[in-house]
Amino acid sequence: KTVGSMVYTGQDGGSSSSALDFDGQNDYIEIPDDESLDLTSGYTIEMWIKLEQTNSHYHLMGKRPGCSNSNYQLHTNGGNSATSFGLHSTVNTTNGGTIYWDEWTHLAASASIAENFIKLYVNGSLVNSSSFSGSLPNNSAPVIIGESGCFNGYANGQIDEVRIWNRALSAAEVQEKTNKALAVNEETGLAGYWRFDEAGGTIVHDISGNGNDGVIYGATWTDEAPSLAYP
Numbered sequence: 001k002t003v004g005s006m007v008y009t010g011q012d013g014g015s016s017s018s019a020l021d022f023d024g025q026n027d028y029i030e031i032p033d034d035e036s037l038d039l040t041s042g043y044t045i046e047m048w049i050k051l052e053q054t055n056s057h058y059h060l061m062g063k064r065p066g067c068s069n070s071n072y073q074l075h076t077n078g079g080n081s082a083t084s085f086g087l088h089s090t091v092n093t094t095n096g097g098t099i100y101w102d103e104w105t106h107l108a109a110s111a112s113i114a115e116n117f118i119k120l121y122v123n124g125s126l127v128n129s130s131s132f133s134g135s136l137p138n139n140s141a142p143v144i145i146g147e148s149g150c151f152n153g154y155a156n157g158q159i160d161e162v163r164i165w166n167r168a169l170s171a172a173e174v175q176e177k178t179n180k181a182l183a184v185n186e187e188t189g190l191a192g193y194w195r196f197d198e199a200g201g202t203i204v205h206d207i208s209g210n211g212n213d214g215v216i217y218g219a220t221w222t223d224e225a226p227s228l229a230y231p
Contacts, residue, residue: 028154030214036210042113050105051076084096111136124179143192203216
């Protein structure tokens with residue numbers, strides 16, 4: 001694919017050269033609903049963030065029509081020098097961990113129906129685990145990055161390297177994948193993978209093979225990105 005004058009392969013080699021900056025007002029990315037993103041048996045969500053302290057409660061991403069029937073929503077939750085993060089769904093809300101402002105931080109959250117757990121990870125380390133009962137809802141909402149579809153808690157800061165899996169990764173898998181970009185042909189269960197390496201244009205490309213490209217609304221490209229190992 002070609003973005004501006006840059007040829008974008010979405011595959012292997014190179015290094016992370018760009019991320020997206022969100023202004024905390026009305027910036028977001030919208031990824032249309034697709035069957036591959038309707039994750040009702042389990043999932044893992046990963047992203048790198050670097051947030052500014054203008055609001056303690058940011059909605060980082062979600063698949064949520066309004067404020068109900070949430071399949072998944074990743075958010076931060078209150079604090080002055082630091083904040084925590086959490087995963088919200090209709091069946092459970094779990095918070096934990098410490099995120100420091102103005103520092104690149106890797107977040108991962110997983111849920112499993114078969115094992116009835118939600119687990120949260122910060123920089124590859126497990127920070128909280130809780131159990132739940134019930135089912136994960138299906139909905140027709142798009143996936144929103146930088147907001148969630150509820151309460152307008154727009155993120156203020158940078159986001160990079162977003163991944164959605166259709167399975168709950170193990171703790172060992174989360175740790176192993178934290179500080180690197182992925183070779184998609186070596187992975188199983190990627191529902192969506194957005195590297196944000198386009199460095200320009202209004203589209204973020206899904207390189208998982210599912211074609212879940214997203215449209216950028218307001219967010220701007222920055223060359224400030226986390227340092228990751230590339231395949």
